[in-house]
Structure formats: structure tokens, C-alpha cells
Amino acid sequence: MVATEEAIAKAKHPVILVGHSYGGSVITQAGNDPKVRSLVYLAAFAPDEGESVAKLAEKKVPGEPSAPLLPPKDGFLIVDPAKFATAFAGDVDAKTTAFMANAQLPWGLGAVGGVITKPAWKGKPSYFLVATNDRMVPPTAQRDMAKRAGATVKEIASSHAVMMSHPDVVTAFIEGADGASK
Numbered sequence: 001m002v003a004t005e006e007a008i009a010k011a012k013h014p015v016i017l018v019g020h021s022y023g024g025s026v027i028t029q030a031g032n033d034p035k036v037r038s039l040v041y042l043a044a045f046a047p048d049e050g051e052s053v054a055k056l057a058e059k060k061v062p063g064e065p066s067a068p069l070l071p072p073k074d075g076f077l078i079v080d081p082a083k084f085a086t087a088f089a090g091d092v093d094a095k096t097t098a099f100m101a102n103a104q105l106p107w108g109l110g111a112v113g114g115v116i117t118k119p120a121w122k123g124k125p126s127y128f129l130v131a132t133n134d135r136m137v138p139p140t141a142q143r144d145m146a147k148r149a150g151a152t153v154k155e156i157a158s159s160h161a162v163m164m165s166h167p168d169v170v171t172a173f174i175e176g177a178d179g180a181s182k
Contacts, residue, residue, distance in 0.1 A: 001114070004030040011035055016177050019044045020163060021137060022053045022112055024145075031120025038177045039124055042170060043131035043160050046145040048119050053112040056141065064138035076106035079136075087135040089161035096164065121149035127177040128153045129162060129170065136160040152177075 004026050008015050014037040019027035024044025031039045045053045060066060068083035079088055084101035092100070128146035132139045132155050139155075146153045156162060156169055163170045 001026050001030055005033070008033045008035050016040060016174065018042060018174055021045070021160065022107070025053045025112075025114060025116065028119050028121060029114075029116050031124055032118055036120065036124060039121055039126045040174050040177045041126065041128045041142075041146070041149075041151065042173075043129065043134050043137055043142065043158070043162050045137060046119070046121055046126070046128070046149050046151075047116040048148065049116055052115045054109075056145075057112070057137075059141065061138035061140045064140055065135045066138075067136045072109055073106070075109050077109065077112065078104060078106045088159065089164060090133065090135070090159040091165040092159065092161050097161075100161070100164075119149075121151065125177070126151035127173065129173050130155045131158040131160055131162045133157055134160045134162075 008030065015035050016038050017027040017031050017036055018040040020042040021044055024041045024046050027039050028047055045056050047053065047056055057067065068080040068087050069077050070080050081101045085097045089097045089100060126149045128151040130139055130142040130146060130153060137160065154173055156166060158165050
């Protein structure tokens with residue numbers, strides 16, 4: 001979050017924050033900065049006050065898979081490399097997906113355990129790109145968070161790696177997040 005706040009502080013113009021996956025939690029909190037014009041969630045979590053990604057991820061969605069994370073090791077999480085392709089990037093070419101699975105860096109439990117104190121989506125225009133074939137963040141959960149945030153929603157038949165499989169759609173979606181009044 002500190003890196004995001006520093007980037008916002010350095011910005012010379014209004015900012016559109018974009019968050020993918022647990023990065024949605026980062027923009028939900030950091031988006032309270034007055035320089036932030038709008039929030040864009042890409043197959044992401046959008047926690048409310050008092051929630052964390054970990055808390056949201058605990059909620060199972062009937063008929064939709066849970067993220068295949070390996071048990072924490074030394075305080076860090078990683079997607080099971082054997083299940084990465086199917087869960088994370090099922091619509092990305094196999095060579096790229098294999099590289100992504102092998103190159104993934106573990107993320108700390110603190111990243112997913114950080115609790116939101118003031119969700120920016122309550123006061124900023126929000127846009128949510130729901131990946132309907134996501135096996136990391138259940139599509140039903142994405143829709144519920146988007147609705148709760150009062151977000152402008154677009155759905156796309158995509159894996160969790162929507163920015164890899166549909167870069168042109170993602171680019172156009174972000175460009176459309178001009179910060180119009182909520």
C-alpha cells in the first residue's frame with residue numbers, strides 16, 4: 001500500500017487506480033486520496049470496511065471453485081503450480097502460463113490479511129471487470145462486490161489473468177473509467 005500511496009503522491013495529474021486480484025484491496029484503501037479520480041477492479045476483491053481479502057476468500061461460493069493456494073509457508077502464499085494454468089490463466093497460451101506458474105513470487109499473509117478502514121468505492125466512481133471464467137476469485141463474488149460498490153460493471157468470458165488474455169478489452173475498460181460522478 002505504501003508504494004501505491006507514494007506513486008499517487010508523485011502523480012502530477014488525477015489518478016485512476018487499477019487493481020487486479022488482491023490488488024483490489026490496495027486500491028480500495030489507497031483510493032481515498034483526493035488525487036484519485038476513480039477505481040478500476042479487474043477480477044479483483046473490493047472489501048468493505050472491516051474486511052480483508054482473506055476474510056472474503058473464506059466465503060465459499062456454491063458451484064464455483066476456490067483458489068488452489070498451497071498452505072502458507074514461512075508466512076507466504078503461492079498458487080499451486082500444478083493447478084496454476086487451470087485456475088489462473090486457462091485462456092492464456094501454454095508457454096506463457098507455464099512461465100507464469102514457475103516465476104510466481106509468493107505474497108505475504110499480511111497482503112491478504114490487511115483490513116480496510118475506509119473503502120474508497122463508497123465515495124469514488126468504481127468500475128468492475130468481472131471475469132466469468134475466473135477460478136481464483138469466484139465470478140459470483142466479483143458480481144456481489146461490484147454491486148455493493150455501486151460499480152459500473154462489464155463481464156467478459158475470461159480467466160483470472162484477464163489482462164493477459166484480453167489486453168485490448170482491459171485497456172478500453174480502463175480508458176472508460178474517466179471518473180464521472182457516481
